[in-house]
Amino acid sequence: MRRPIQAVRPSLWSAATVAGLVGALVLRLFIDSVLQPLVPGDYPDSCEAWLAMTLFTLGFDQLFLCFAPFAFFVRLMPDQRAAAGLTVLFGVVLLGLRIESLGIQLSSVFITGLFVWRIAAGFLTLYFYLKGGPSLVWWCTLLMQLRHLVTLRVLE
Numbered sequence: 001m002r003r004p005i006q007a008v009r010p011s012l013w014s015a016a017t018v019a020g021l022v023g024a025l026v027l028r029l030f031i032d033s034v035l036q037p038l039v040p041g042d043y044p045d046s047c048e049a050w051l052a053m054t055l056f057t058l059g060f061d062q063l064f065l066c067f068a069p070f071a072f073f074v075r076l077m078p079d080q081r082a083a084a085g086l087t088v089l090f091g092v093v094l095l096g097l098r099i100e101s102l103g104i105q106l107s108s109v110f111i112t113g114l115f116v117w118r119i120a121a122g123f124l125t126l127y128f129y130l131k132g133g134p135s136l137v138w139w140c141t142l143l144m145q146l147r148h149l150v151t152l153r154v155l156e
Helices: 010-038 048-075 081-100 108-132 134-155
Strands: none
Touching: 010 108, 010 134, 048 081, 048 108, 048 134, 081 108, 108 134
16 A cells, blocks of 8 residues: 655644643653652753753654564554554563563552553554654654753753
8 A cells, every 4th residue: 555655634743743742741740750760861861861862762762662563563464453553562561671670669550550651652653653654753752752851941
């Protein structure tokens, strides 16, 4: 099936903008507030660190958590829904490995929230990717990454 490289649909861009802003708020209020004191190295402490982390996230996180796994799974099976499910499952497994590697005790409610977040974000990312291409995913991700820059600006 042939699709345009860049889909310019205002409704999709509006949805990605809302998702990115809501995602940033959810991450800041419920996830960052718990994890930042426990793993401060995962959070930027300067504008330069924010830029480096954001560029890495845009360039590699989406590639290794969404684009490449989906391309792999969609070639294994013709059913796009199954490929999407396996792609999200891949992200959930990686999250589980990351939580285990931290070596810190987190509440089961918080861990459940992290898994729910990863599943929801994974399916939403795939939806944006399939409907609007990578630039739509990158836009949503950039908006979520801006939460760190706002925090840095407030602290400086």
